[in-house]
Every structure is written in C-alpha cells, then in structure tokens.
Amino acid sequence: xxxxxxxxxxxxxxxxxxxxxxxxxxxxxxxxxxxxxxxxxxxxxxxxxxxxxxxxxxxxxxxxxxxxxxxxxxxxxxxxxxxxxxxxxxxxxxxxxxxxxxxxxxxxxxxxxxxxxxxxxxxxxxxxxxxxxxxxxxxxxxxxxxxxxxxxxxxxxxxxxxxxxxxxxxxxxxxxxxxxxxxxxxxxxxxxx
Amino acid sequence: xxxxxxxxxxxxxxxxxxxxxxxxxxxxxxxxxxxxxxxxxxxxxxxxxxxxxxxxxxxxxxxxxxxxxxxxxxxxxxxxxxxxxxxxxxxxxxxxxxxxxxxxxxxxxxxxxxxxxxxxxxxxxxxxxxxxxxxxxxxxxxxxxxxxxxxxxxxxxxxxxxxxxxxxxxxxxxxxxxxxxxxxxxxxxxxxx
DNA sequence: AAACAAACAGTCAAGACTGCTTGTAAATAG
DNA sequence: CTATTTACAAGCAGTCTTGACTGTTTGTTT
Numbered sequence: 001x002x003x004x005x006x007x008x009x010x011x012x013x014x015x016x017x018x019x020x021x022x023x024x025x026x027x028x029x030x031x032x033x034x035x036x037x038x039x040x041x042x043x044x045x046x047x048x049x050x051x052x053x054x055x056x057x058x059x060x061x062x063x064x065x066x067x068x069x070x071x072x073x074x075x076x077x078x079x080x081x082x083x084x085x086x087x088x089x090x091x092x093x094x095x096x097x098x099x100x101x102x103x104x105x106x107x108x109x110x111x112x113x114x115x116x117x118x119x120x121x122x123x124x125x126x127x128x129x130x131x132x133x134x135x136x137x138x139x140x141x142x143x144x145x146x147x148x149x150x151x152x153x154x155x156x157x158x159x160x161x162x163x164x165x166x167x168x169x170x171x172x173x174x175x176x177x178x179x180x181x182x183x184x185x186x187x188x189x190x191x192x193x
Numbered sequence: 194x195x196x197x198x199x200x201x202x203x204x205x206x207x208x209x210x211x212x213x214x215x216x217x218x219x220x221x222x223x224x225x226x227x228x229x230x231x232x233x234x235x236x237x238x239x240x241x242x243x244x245x246x247x248x249x250x251x252x253x254x255x256x257x258x259x260x261x262x263x264x265x266x267x268x269x270x271x272x273x274x275x276x277x278x279x280x281x282x283x284x285x286x287x288x289x290x291x292x293x294x295x296x297x298x299x300x301x302x303x304x305x306x307x308x309x310x311x312x313x314x315x316x317x318x319x320x321x322x323x324x325x326x327x328x329x330x331x332x333x334x335x336x337x338x339x340x341x342x343x344x345x346x347x348x349x350x351x352x353x354x355x356x357x358x359x360x361x362x363x364x365x366x367x368x369x370x371x372x373x374x375x376x377x378x379x380x381x382x383x384x385x386x
Numbered sequence: 387a388a389a390c391a392a393a394c395a396g397t398c399a400a401g402a403c404t405g406c407t408t409g410t411a412a413a414t415a416g
Numbered sequence: 417c418t419a420t421t422t423a424c425a426a427g428c429a430g431t432c433t434t435g436a437c438t439g440t441t442t443g444t445t446t
Binding site for chain 1 (some may be wrong): 424425426
C-alpha cells in the first residue's frame with residue numbers, strides 16, 4: 001500500500017507541475033503562446049512524460065481549467081476570511097480578486113473557448129460553477145439576503161462591474177481609476193442594500 | 194487624372210476587403226485562427242496581393258484594428274441618432290452595442306495584444322481614443338454634465354458595467370440576464386444623475 | 387509608344403507545433 | 417523472483433503558417 005502510493009504521488013505531482021506551468025504560460029504568453037513544448041519545458045517534464053499524462057493539448061488545457069477554477073475559489077475564500085466587513089472593503093476585495101493573474105488566465109481561456117468547441121463545453125461548465133460560487137460568496141460577504149427583491153440584481157451588477165473593470169486592467173495598469181469606481185459603486189450599493 | 198483615381202480606388206478597395214475579412218475571421222475563428230492565408234481566401238485576394246499591401250501579419254492586423262475602431266464609433270453614433278432619450282434606452286443602447294460582433298473582434302484583439310508588444314501599442318492608443326469617444330457620447334446621450342461631481346464616476350461605472358456584461362455574453366447567450374441588469378442599473382442611474 | 391511603376395498571382399523554403407512511435411527504467415502483481 | 421504494467425525520455429513525421437521570391441498584368445508618365 002505504501003509502494004502503490006509512491007507511484008500515484010509521482011503521477012499527481014507531475015500532472016500538477018504541468019497544469020501550473022500551463023496556467024503560468026497562459027498568463028505570460030497568452031493562448032497561442034501556450035504550446036505543449038513550452039509547457040513541458042517550464043514544468044521540467046519531458047515531452048514524452050507530458051504526452052503520457054495528457055494525450056492532447058486540449059486535454060492538458062481542460063485539466064488546467066479545472067485547476068484554475070479550484071484554485072480561484074480557494075484563494076477568494078481564503079481572502080474573504082480576513083476581509084474587513086464594510087461594503088467598500090467587500091467590493092474592493094472582489095474587484096481586486098478579478099484583477100489578479102488568475103482572472104487573466106481565465107480570460108485567456110474564456111476568449112479561446114469561444115471559438116474552440118472542445119474547450120467551450122469545459123469552460124461553460126466551469127463558469128457556471130464558479131459563477132454560482134462567487135455569487136454566493138458575495139451574498140455572504142455583503143451580509144444580504146437573496147430573497148429580498150433588488151438584492152439579486154444589485155449583486156449581479158456588482159459582479160458584472162468588477163469583470164468590466166478587470167478587463168480594462170488587462171492592457172494597462174488601471175488601479176487608480178478602478179479604486180475610484182469601486183468607491184463610488186460601494187456607496188451606491190450601501191444605500192441600496 | 195481619372196485613371197490615376199481608378200488605381201487608387203482599386204488599392205483602397207483591396208485593402209478594405211482584406212481588413213474586413215480580418216475582422217470577420219477574428220469573430221468566427223478567433224485570434225489564432227486568423228491566419229494570413231485564411232484572410233486572403235475570405236477576402237478573395239491572392240496571397241501575393243495581400244503581401245503587397247500588408248507586408249506582415251502584424252501590419253494587417255494593425256490596420257484592421259483601426260478599421261474596427263473607426264467603424265465602431267460610426268455605428269454607435271448612427272444608432273445614437275435614432276435612440277430614444279430615456280435613461281433606460283440609452284443604457285440599453287450602449288449595452289447592446291457592446292454585445293455586438295464589433296466588441297467580440299475588439300476583445301480578441303484586446304486579449305491578444307496583452308502578450309504581443311507590437312500590437313499592444315496599437316491597441317492601447319486605439320482604446321484611449323475609442324474610450325474617450327464613447328465616454329463623450331454617453332455624456333451627450335444621457336444629457337448630463339461632466340463637471341458636476343459624481344457624474345463622471347457614474348458614467349464610467351456604467352461603461353465598465355456594460356463591458357462586464359458583454360464579456361459574460363461571449364460564450365453563452367446572456368441577453369435575458371443582461372436586459373434585467375440593464376433595467377436595474379438604468380433605474381439607479383436615473384436617480385443618481 | 388516606350389520606359390517605368392505599381393498591383394497582383396503563384397510557388398517555395400524555413401520554422402514551429404502537434405501527436406505518434408520506439409526505447410528504457412522503475413514499480414507492481416503473481 | 418519473474419512477468420507485466422506504468423512512468424518517462426527522445427526522436428521523428430506530418431501539417432500549418434509565415435514571409436520571401438519570381439514572373440505577369442495593368443496603369444502612368446513622358
């Protein structure tokens with residue numbers, strides 16, 4: 001049982017390295033720059049080993065998508081624990097989260113998935129799951145109730161807003177403007193909820 | 194003098210066909226699917242002719258960026274003329290505009306530009322110009338004044354929001370939810386301005 | 387009309403990327 | 417302890433893409 005574990009661990013570790021290298025590559029080089037060769041090199045894994053674990057590029061990326069998703073949720077939850085409880089702090093937390101590398105990787109996937117049928121399914125499913133999770137977390141953090149009319153729209157609009165802000169932050173550093181809009185939005189939201 | 198014009202027209206027409214094919218290809222196949230060969234075929238232009246007008250892929254895409262930009266502004270202005278004047282109608286107009294193919298093409302460029310230094314410059318400049326234009330148009334349509342405090346933030350938040358909504362609309366049809374959020378925000382905005 | 391320039395067509399070589407195949411060492415089963 | 421399976425390494429073949437090169441047609445100037 002001990003020995004069997006060793007091989008399983010080795011597999012898991014190799015896969016993890018490959019998936020993380022994929023995400024890293026996505027952030028640094030973008031979708032088309034994320035080649036199997038490049039990923040293998042970054043992961044410190046031979047092409048053969050890579051192909052052994054992920055037979056196609058699609059399979060590798062799909063796995064990386066899952067990886068991103070799981071990691072995203074975990075990171076957000078971890079940050080939420082230590083967040084201050086003012087509306088502004090919560091909105092800021094969510095906005096900053098969407099301005100991270102994780103969002104950048106997700107955006108690359110998102111855009112690539114639009115024209116790649118294989119990916120599309122994967123990403124749609126992931127998005128639905130992740131979206132629900134973030135929505136629920138936002139409700140919790142803002143300490144509001146879904147059932148009250150208007151709350152749903154307000155929270156959804158907030159999430160759409162931060163995504164828009166994150167988009168604007170991709171090419172140039174937009175932190176200052178973002179902070180401004182976040183402050184404005186938090187005020188609006190506070191008197192709404 | 195007439196004949197000279199004819200050749201100039203031919204050049205302009207060929208270039209236009211190539212640029213429009215590029216945008217079309219961007220929407221249908223995405224960034225990495227937009228190859229020079231594919232574009233030439235779609236435009237009904239030979240590889241030689243294409244290469245004559247745009248020496249590199251980068252040059253072609255840069256030109257297409259300009260094309261998208263100019264067309265975007267024009268389309269938005271044209272639509273604005275016939276728009277109803279309620280806050281809701283204006284927000285809807287801007288939101289719908291961002292849900293169009295033009296935005297999709299721009300998004301592909303936007304994301305690709307993040308990891309492509311050559312493109313990055315082009316797109317940054319375009320974005321600045323286009324952003325200002327849309328901002329000004331929004332002010333005009335909403336019939337509000339920039340100088341009044343709060344207005345600037347409100348309009349910027351609106352634009353960020355519609356970009357976020359547009360993003361969500363890329364993979365799946367999100368029109369229904371979008372309409373809902375738009376209505377909500379229009380109400381909020383109205384009492385703000 | 388002759389010389390020159392521009393627009394365009396078609397082909398080709400170099401490089402890159404993906405996935406397949408062959409070879410080796412380690413791990414697990416019997 | 418042997419047989420078999422699994423993890424991994426390395427190289428290779430096919431395809432795709434880009435940009436260069438050569439030749440032809442069309443337009444312009446003098």
